[in-house]
Amino acid sequence: MREIRAFVSEVLLDIGLSEKEAHKIILAVDEVCANLIIHSNKCNASEKLELFVEDLGDNQISFEIIDHGKGFVYDKYQEPNLEEIIKTRKKGGLGIMLVRNIMDKVEFKIEKNRNICRMMKKF
Template identity: 45%
Template sequence: MEFRHKVSCSTSRLEEVRRFVLQTLNSLQIPEETAHFLMLAVDEVCANVMIHSHGCQENDFIVLSISKKGDAVVFEIEDFNAEGFDIAGYDAPSVKQIINTGRKGGLGLKLVKEIMDGVEYESLPSRNIYRLFKSV
């Protein structure tokens, strides 16, 4: 079974994304602690897509799909007509590097990769797909 949710690219809609993720994971009987970690990772990717790929344009949207395949939960975040970002190929800086350079941000995708068992990126002509996998 697949659960889908379409949401505007306004960051004010991230609470809606978090609720959808937690409700869906609850219906899939994912333990609460695990569900909160997964929600954190999905929230980070959705926020990055909304902010960096869509500039928080309320008329743009993403589609979040959640499914359980065997012992894994699979999240797909699709965005349309925007420049994508290869999160799978992104080599996140260490915390020390971030501190030394005085850089703001940069830990989110590192956190996503630590929480998830797998991260994929697919770029198609009119959309990008970000896939996150976690064995539960």
């Protein structure tokens, strides 16, 4: 994860993003990667993630994260009830909601035995 954060940080700072905005995006990418490692790949160290970053121009950047583990059906995702999480002191479950609040567009799809997460952000 350290390498992913360093790579994304370098890319974002190179395109002139403020440190504050860069940290938000790094957090979103980190969250998706962590979820894929934990949930999709069951913490299997032999599984790899692929991360592609593309400057789309017009102050917009795209991230594509690919893995080959168990797919996430994004269409069935329902945001958790924050009051219930606080009341039950449940840990976790807020990652996708956080990512959706940081990024402008988030897509998950399963294609040719690959899980693909695409995220876009305007800056």
